[in-house]
Amino acid sequence: MSSATAIAPNYELIQQDGLETSLLEVSMGPHHPSTHGVFRMDVKLDGETVVDLQPVFGYLHRNHEKLAENMSYLGSMPFTDRLDYFNSMTNNWAYALAAEKLVEIEVPERADYLRVIMAELTRLVNHVSLVGFFINDLGALGTPLLYAFREREKILDLFEQASGARMMCNYFRFGGLRNDVPEGWLDRARDVVDHFPVFLDEYEQLLCENEIILSRTQGVGCLSRDLAISAGITGPMLRASGVNYDIRKVDKYSIYDRFQFRVPYTDGNVGDCYDRFMVRMLEMRESIRILKQALDGIGDGPVLGNAPKVFKPKPAEVYGRVEAPKGELGFYLIADGTPKPYRYRVRPPSLINLTVLRDMCLGQKVADAVIILGSIDIVLGEVDR
Amino acid sequence: MTTENLNAGMDLDDNTRSELERAGVIVSQVDSLYNWARGGSVWPLTFGLACCAIEMIASATSRFDISRFGSEVFRPTPRQADLMIVSGTVTKKMAPQVVRIYNQMPEPKWVIAMGACAISGGPFKQGYNVLKGIDRYIPVDVYLPGCPPRPEAVLQSLNYLQEKIRTQDIKSDPAFTKGRRQYPVPEFTGKDLEPPYNPEVWQPPANPNDKPLEKATA
């Protein structure tokens, strides 16, 4: 085998039962059907087993933070839409929450209810599409994704009726919402919410006990409770590793203390891809519960508080965070008394959840690395910003 | 598609043609037959860059159903694809890969620049890391504005592309005369892309203030 060493001096040779192999380096991405955008993994393989993995990102770095520091506070609201482009509503909310702390605007009650409704609908959109993409990564090309997108369209229609855009809603304002929902919207929303469990039943029946899904995801990409906590993982991924932590319950921001809902989490013994998948399935049920309560409890009233015409906060530092579908999404703002933020920082859940990718992939097969990445649920707009 | 499209540009009077059709014979030019087949089976590349990619996927799902126009076969490898939908923000780190993927696609190949970002940098144009339009490096056939464009718009851009394909002439089409088009891959030099644009496909727009001055001096 000396010839092999001569060809590739950097390759480590592994001896096993008298046979030698050399490591294979594969660059997966940035153009790869399963990397969920422009993400690259430099994988070192021994046969099919991942022995090293280096995530490479920055292919979608769009200067979000720098742009925001050069425009008015409200001006960066539409840019937050494009962070995690599945969940524009929760991005808006996190930013609005941070900015509202700067000047202490009261949000009217109806606006709070609508915010909760929009955020929970967003969670449905995110989780349902994620499950579709995840199953797609497993090899079930198309069908689950088509089901998921069918439901997604119904919710996007609601967003469009309310805000005028399907994906980039730009609907939240400091102190409320841009406009009230049109007439009959709440009934249509109720209709969608009432029919969603029917679809979920079907989806669960198809997927949750599916033999192939069980054998491909169980015991794959385990994330221990301790590692999850020390790496700062949040969202469904943390809960799948057995930590009961949901910012909706911890912070009780907005009016989340008024709703009855449970936080699904596991006992933390496994924390594999299947757990992450199931936590999301269960979370959708809870979102529906919140939505039903919110749609029943919503009253009349204004949707925009008395926000100042010129947003010029006094020097201060604030951090506003929400439980976005992917985890804790936070905005850290430093105001210096001008109409522009001095520092504008995003804490993207996708990026921080991605940091444990290597730990989860080591020792797994290369085909499983794709699933593990899918189960983290990243969006590159948010990772790179 | 009807036989009308097949007979485009033929010097055959209608009577003869319908008589032939009744006998089960369709007379057509090679060009129109070929373009009809090519336009009806444009295979796009599974190539998502940013937010617009989600709407591109949505256009392939059941509600919008791009397969009505023969383009449901999304290929992950550039070697099997005809159409590259540049769906999203092209950053300076990504631009070389985009050009490289374009170079790998076999002829005939087309490009749709989807979304404001791919056309001109869109909302992120001010950014230091965003390419101000992918047409600086590769020729774009259809520009599809929007942020993001609706899935219906994706379908319409595909229709425009099909219209364009129908007018192509085998004898003069670069796909057949020149072989596979390949463009130099730009390189990121730490500050900017080198070269900043490919003069073969893109020239900076002339400054309207320049012309009268030149005339005045001449």
Ligand code: SF4
């Ligand atoms: S055009 Fe808009 S939606 Fe499309 S990639 Fe750019 S920012 Fe995203």
